Amino acid sequence: MTDLSTQVHGIYIDAPAEKVWEALTSSEYTNRYGYGGDIEIDLRPGGQMRHLTTDQMKTMGMGDVAVLGTVVEAEPPNKLVLDWSAAWHDEPPSRLTYEITQGPSGLTRVTLTHELPESPKTAQDVAGNGKIEEGGGGWPWELASLKTLLETGKPMTTAGA
Amino acid sequence: MTDEDLIFKALADRTRRLMLDALHEKSGRSLSDLERVVAGHAEMSRFGVAKHLKVLAAADLVIMRKKGREKLHYLNPVPIRLIHDRWIDKYSEAHVVSLTHLKNISEKPHD
Structure with missing residues (x-):
């Protein structure tokens, strides 16, 4: 069986680190890439994070919240650490770390580390299974669509699905 | 080399694919x-394996992380x-479309 307890996902995005930070933490952006939905986040240690569901997720039977989190560390625009729980599984919170570093060429490196030693079902979902249409894109797809949005200004056609 | 070149080059080797599968x-x-x-x-020195890892890292398919004193390699x-x-x-997608088309033609009732 595949061990997904620690996942590392890295991507280069041709955008300033500040813009990547904004895209991760403001609803203006979160609705236009990945799974979509508003985000509410209190960017200080102990602050709450709620990633809300889209209308489509609600028709699939989900409640108001897709992901619930607590801010562990917020260092704009370079580091964001969260205790992160998927609302669709009853599992202990996992640890999600975004490291955002802009290089001299202007490219920004985003490295997402997700540690989920006690949340195997969540781990499987966020790793992605390639079935994009069924919502199985996971982090690789989410990050690819973030890159597309920030580099082209266009949301991916499946955003919010 | 472009990023894409680096990825295809990295994938064009059996040992490196074996390492990716293991990761x-x-x-x-x-x-x-x-x-x-x-x-x-395969018979390969530590140096040989390290060299393959370097190619995988250059293609961003492997990310190295320090954990205590250990260096760990993660699949990206x-x-x-x-x-x-x-x-x-x-x-x-093109295949699916043409197959669907074929299916439509072949399933059309003959009149």
Whole structure:
């Protein structure tokens, strides 16, 4: 069986680190890439994070919240650490770390580390299974669509699905 | 070389694909661990395995992380996703469309 307890996902995005930070933490952006939905986040240690569901997720039977989190560390625009729980599984919170570093060429490196030693079902979902249409894109797809949005200004056609 | 060149070059080697498969099965492996995996299939020095890791890292398919005193290597699936979006989707979609078309033609009632 595949061990997904620690996942590392890295991507280069041709955008300033500040813009990547904004895209991760403001609803203006979160609705236009990945799974979509508003985000509410209190960017200080102990602050709450709620990633809300889209209308489509609600028709699939989900409640108001897709992901619930607590801010562990917020260092704009370079580091964001969260205790992160998927609302669709009853599992202990996992640890999600975004490291955002802009290089001299202007490219920004985003490295997402997700540690989920006690949340195997969540781990499987966020790793992605390639079935994009069924919502199985996971982090690789989410990050690819973030890159597309920030580099082209266009949301991916499946955003919010 | 472009990013894409680096990825295809990295994938164009059996030992490197073996290493990626091992990291897919269990990510976060040390060099010694990967050496053992490779040793089961081919004769290769530690230096040889390290060299392959370097190629995989240059293609961003492997990310190295320090954990205490140990250096661990993690599979990065994102570049594969990007290659998939750029290359695979495009062609497989065409196949699906033409097969659907064929199905429609062949299933049309003959009159």
